[in-house]
Amino acid sequence: MNSKTDIIQKELQSALLEKRPNEEEDQIKRRESVLEINGYQVKETIGTGAFSIVKKAFSKTHDRSVAIKIVSKQKATKDVLTKFLPREIELVRGLKHVNLIRFYECIETTLRFYIVMQYAENGSLLQLIRKEKFIPEARAKLFFNQLLNVVEYIHSMGIVHRDIKCENIVFDETFTLKLIDFGFARGNMHPVVAGGKIKPVFSKTFCGSHAYASPEILKSVAYQPQLSDIWAIGVVLYTMVIGRLPFSNENNINALIKQVSAGPKFHKDRSISDDCRDLITRILKPVDERITIEEMRRLSWLNENDSGYDDSGNEKILEKRIKLETGVDESEAKQVDINNNDNSSDQQCTSPSVYKRKVATPNKF
Incomplete structure (x- = not known):
């Protein structure tokens, strides 16, 4: 009798000591x-x-x-x-x-x-820059054109992204650029007709990373989000060709406002063309001076016939161009300082942008 009691007690003790899956493991299985x-x-x-x-x-x-x-x-x-x-x-x-x-x-x-x-097989633009230190200008031009196309498309659909950054740009198996993460996006942002005039729709919600935020967002004033998206793609372009962010990602807003007000600085350890530098400078301007997508498309930097790269972003073998970065030893370049259906029916939007840079009085949030 005692032996049976001992057996039962041992079985009970064994059951109590048996490892049980924790709550997190249960959740993962479910x-x-x-x-x-x-x-x-x-x-x-x-x-x-x-x-x-x-x-x-x-x-x-x-x-x-x-x-x-x-x-x-x-x-x-x-x-x-x-x-x-x-x-x-x-x-x-x-x-x-x-x-x-x-x-x-x-x-x-x-x-x-x-x-x-x-699934994006080739990871994010941030990962690519960290790996390669910077993107050669000809290849950056290809990526920037693709980014410009998709931003123009979503704007034409009345949608603003409000969180464009290197982390939210990825590449598929052919290195075609893909914009992701519409967590802060907003629709129904087409300009409206009021009092016989076309007026933009404004936003007042702070979205995205400090390092990519336009000055009007940092100042906490109502802003036209299409133009803030344009600012963000300018930050992306600078980061690609220079290999670091133009402005810091710090939380000291006053210090950051001073930085963006002074404009981007172009470091001597990275050589880029005057046309590329001019485009970046014209994007990273105060809102009433900022270039529009329509105006960008007329600039020579975006209109050169041959980028030296094919449609997948691979450098052409038979027709290599001299890179603008010659004379700069890549081993001496600084590491990046950044934190942070059927294709046949895919649409491209290349029509002129309907959003102009002049800002009207806010009429809606």
Whole structure:
């Protein structure tokens, strides 16, 4: 009898000592189970955020790798769940362009959102700059033209991105540029007719990174977001060809305002053409002087016939051009100082921009 009691007690002790999966492991299993039911084989984590995680997965339906952004409803703020996330999903569903990451579907459960998108095999522009120290000007021109095309497209659709930065620019298997992350984007931003005049729609929400923020955003005044998007692509261009951000990413707003007011400085350790320097300078200007996309397209730097690179961004072998960076030893260059469907139906928008740089009195937020 005693032996039976001993056996029972040992079994109970063994059960109590047995390792049990913690709550986080349970959540991961449930999360991956939901995705597996929907035909996704979950692989490694490729990105993390404050309330989200991005997983690489293989889609049986699409027969390709995809990226899945998993947003936790428990961790996300109320604004994210009720305003920014629903807006992002609504906007990306209606957009299609060769330089936009493709949206496949959104799965919602009690605890999470799963946003399934095209997978970018060649990583982000930030990663590329960190690896190569800077982007040769001819190749940067190709990438900038693609970025210009997609920004003009979304603006023509009445959408502003409000978070353009090197981290939100990625490349697919052919090194075609793709703009991602519409978490801060907003639609219905077409100019409106009021009092017989066309007036832009203004915004007052601070969005994005300090290092890419236009002076009007830093000053916390109502701003025309199309023109702030243009400022951000100027920061991207500078960062590509120079290899570092033009302005710091610090939280001291007053110091940052002084920096942007003084304009970008071009360091001697990186040589770029006068035309490229002129374009950057004309973008990174106060809002009433800032160049528009329509005006950019008339500049010589964007209109040279041969960039020296093919459509995939690979340098031509038979017709190599002398790089503008000759004489600069890449080993001496400083490391980057930055923190932070069917293609045949993809649309390109090359029509003149409807947004002019002159700012009217705000009439709507």
